[in-house]
Amino acid sequence: MLLLPGCATLSELTAADPQPASSPSAGVVPSPIDPGPSQRPPGSAQEAALPTPPDPTPSAPTSPAPSAPAPSATPEQEAPDAEQDEQQGTPKEEKKKEPAVEETRETEEPPAPEPQYLEVGSSGPAVRDLQERLVELGYFLPAVDGQFGPQTQQAVWALQKAGGLSRDAVVGPRTRAALADGVRPAPVSSAGKVVEIDLDRQLLLAVQDGKVVRTFNASSGNGETFEAKGRSYRARTPTGTYAVYMERDYLHESTLELGAMYRPKYFTGGIAVHGSPSIPPWPASHGCIRVSNSAMNWLWDSWGVPRGTTVVVH
Template sequence: MRVMHGRSTGAGRVVGKRVLGTLGAVALTASLLAACAQDEPPADAGATSSSPAPEESSPSTDPGAGESEEPGQSEPSAEGGDDDAGDGSDSTDEPSAEPSEEPSVEPSVEPSDSAGDDEQPGKGDGSRGDEHSDGKNDGNGKGNGEDKKDDEPETPDYIEYGETSERVGDLQQRLQDLGYLLTSVDGSYGGETQQAVFALQKAGGLYRDGVVGDATQAAADDGVVPQAQTSSGKVLEIDIDRQLVLAVEDGQVVKIINASSGNGETYEAKGNTYTAYTPRGSFAVYREENRMYSSSLELGDMWRPKFFTGGIAVHGSSSVPAFPASHGCVRVSNSAMNWIWDTWGAPSGTPVVVY
């Protein structure tokens, strides 16, 4: 009996150990299966659990798990983030697979360069917007892409020295028709044209600047010419007040010439003091020099002078301003003096009337 009792007791212990071992293995297996089940996604991805998630769960093997389905929260790609906004990128157009409960990950409603800009013309791709919105591309602040007419030089409303144009030719022709000295009509505003314009401005009582503005052009259009003071014969008239020389035939002015007479100042010549004065009165040409003549008082050269009293002559000069500037002689342009000599005549004995 003892032996059998001893044996049964030992067998029971062995059997008990085996049963306990088996149960333990089953329990361990079940525990392991339960632990693995926590890492697997639920069968229904859209279903939500009513029980709260554990406060401390093991980190997921996927670094973006639990956040990848929330819009706008993925890490910026190598192509940039905000630079692609507004061109139809996936970051704003595709809804997330699972709605987020956190307002911080919802699309922003603040104005930006992305959402809402695609529907506005000229924006979104950054090309047309620069041309039509801020005006930087067209260089004139208008931003309308129109031709920049302001950049093109406009024809001025006036004619001045140096211009070459058809309207200069028209002006020259008009001045020549009125009797102002012009030997050619070439459309180029040079020195001879300037002398004629000076004469026109003097005849019209205008400002003497040689610029053909509205008033000067009106004087030309209206045919402004000075009137002769003599009525018979061939007379060289000198108008001191208006600084003009007139070639007159039987009371008719045939040529109007710009002139510059004595300026009224005193000057020194060969130890003597003189006054730059042009006397008024009736005279006649008594001496003429058909050459470049040097003044006996060493006051300069005179081109083809015609003396009418003492050492006072009408002569050509390269400098004939619109105001009195001589020592007493009456300056005209060299071309004007050539016309007096070669075309009109004015030989010795020709009356000279200065007023």
């Protein structure tokens, strides 16, 4: 017996589909038992109710009726696939959209750039801008070349000293703020050409009529005791107002055998302002005022510090 999916048997169809009460072509009540195809009268109600099997092709032998197509999947049958997708992750459509959304998010919210610091060894336009600003504020720098070398280090130290900052010669946020704010030291004199030495901030100022012309990194006496030619001395720089009384326009050897002094200008006893290859940002000398050799050249050759020039140490 051939069963159709979701349908009743032939006998059930016969019982469920009663014949009309009267038929103009037949007066006999059909039998409740379904007759075979050879016994069923043509045009009867049972034949009309049954589906007609497809005609076989002329060349193919007669074969049983083909199986009915598989029914479409019901929601209950699709559920396992959905559950499998949920176990593997988000549905396929969402997986396709997620990378695009993530890529857009990364484009719209780039990471913040790291802060840039300038120090010895740095070079380029940023260093040139730094040097130009230092010169504009009056800090001594012999050349603007875009190279952060020892001379730029001296100028940055001087700026940091004037601003009360850490003396590390690294241009970070605080040093940049000092540059932007135009930090520069104020003089204590108001008239004439004066060399001012600020011991607290370890700076030397070239002052003209109460205006600071140049500011230099300097290093004065460190206050320690030292021995020279069998005698003990204290490495201190005395405060007060003095005048240049002697100068040596060459590399002069100390009479106490304490080393060479480049183009010194003496203002009291054996204490002088002189050039040196070592000018740290703290007191380090035997009592003299150290500045760089290029700074000493500027004092001698550009600005001029003749004998009689006032020197104020405070």
